[in-house]
Amino acid sequence: MKPLFAIPGDKALEQRVYLVKEITQPYFSTEFHFHDECQLVYVVESAGRRIIGDNVEYFESGELIFVGSGTPHVWHNEQKYFEGKDKLQARSIAMYVSPDLLLEHLGPFGNISNVKAWLKKSQRGIQFYGNAKAEILALMQQMLQEQDLQQTISFITLLQKMMTTKEYRLLAGTNYVNLYSDKDQSRMDDIFKFIFKHFKRDIPLSEIAAIAGINVHSFCRFFKSRTQKSFTHFVNELRIGYACRLLQEKEMSMMELSVKCGYNNTTHFNRFFKKIKGKTPREYKKDVSQLG
Structure with missing residues (x-):
């Protein structure tokens, strides 16, 4: 499966550390894929089956997950979403992060070994819950209304919250390794x-x-x-x-x-x-x- 350099349709991310946006579609993309960018997804409205690495689970509205760089994933809706009979929607708030640019920009501020370690851990997929989920979601919603420096301050706060909270679980197995190649897609x-x-x-x-x-x-x-x-x-x-x-x-x-x-x-x-x-x-x- 071919890794994507940037999120399809978002060329602006090639020059930015992060990008946050709301997504509303009849159903989520069905393509099982991976890319260099990390991805934080809050499911506002949707349901179906989710694969992250070797983890396979049912998903529904209200989940918040961070997928690290290079981890294969898909949110695949239930069949009724594709039939179009009940006017269902797949709504989410998504934030994409370039790990390389993030580390490059944080480097001059001091030791970033803890950030590197967390980004490595996130390749297993991280699901947040409890107060941490509520606080991270509030920051994502806040960022949608902000611009420039104020938005960047919220982003750093959000990153710190994800890295330090204990209210999370890892999804893919400890020894999971992405073994997909271009021809597998x-x-x-x-x-x-x-x-x-x-x-x-x-x-x-x-x-x-x-x-x-x-x-x-x-x-x-x-x-x-x-x-x-x-x-x-x-x-x-x-x-x-x-x-x-x-x-x-x-x-x-x-x-x-x-x-x-x-x-x-x-x-x-x-x-x-x-x-x-x-x-x-x-x-x-x-x-x-x-x-x-």
Whole structure:
């Protein structure tokens, strides 16, 4: 997958340390991609599945995530966003940061080793929560109304808050490494789009390998080398993420839930749920209810 020198459509970023803007579209870009710029995204209104590095999760309105330089990512909306029936929108506030220019401009002010270390850590993807999320979002909204020096002061304050808060979690695995190459782009796009559309049913390896245009053995090796997880595990993560969403929204039996998520029986569903989430579906439901 080809790394982009700058965010498409924002040539101004080539000369700037940062750029913040509001984005409103019928749906988010479906291209699984990476670029040199870091990206801070607050989802104002949207829902679907998100991939950051080797992390695969369900996303919805209200999440705030910083994606470091060179980390493959995509926010892929649910199918209903592409059908255009319910007038849904994908709205976000995004800030792009050039890590090279940031370090270059901060260098004359003193030791920047801590900034370098944080930028390296951010390549795993950082999700903020709690008071930190509220404070960072407030600064992003403030920057939209500011210009010049005042906006830069807010940016430095925001950067300091992201670097020092303890209210965050890292998304990609400790040993995640971006192994994508230029020729992977269209193939991985086709694979992910097909999986997102069909993950609730059984997807034979022969079928997904045909989508990729390679044989089954080559597909298994290719998919694991790029995502750093097996195809089966990837699909199970998608299904369990979907199950978590349903557990938060609806009351249904475990049998009904397992079928909706692509499992033929509750035994397999419970086993994969506990393996991925560390607790049973009932325990997860109880925890979510207590939070509410």
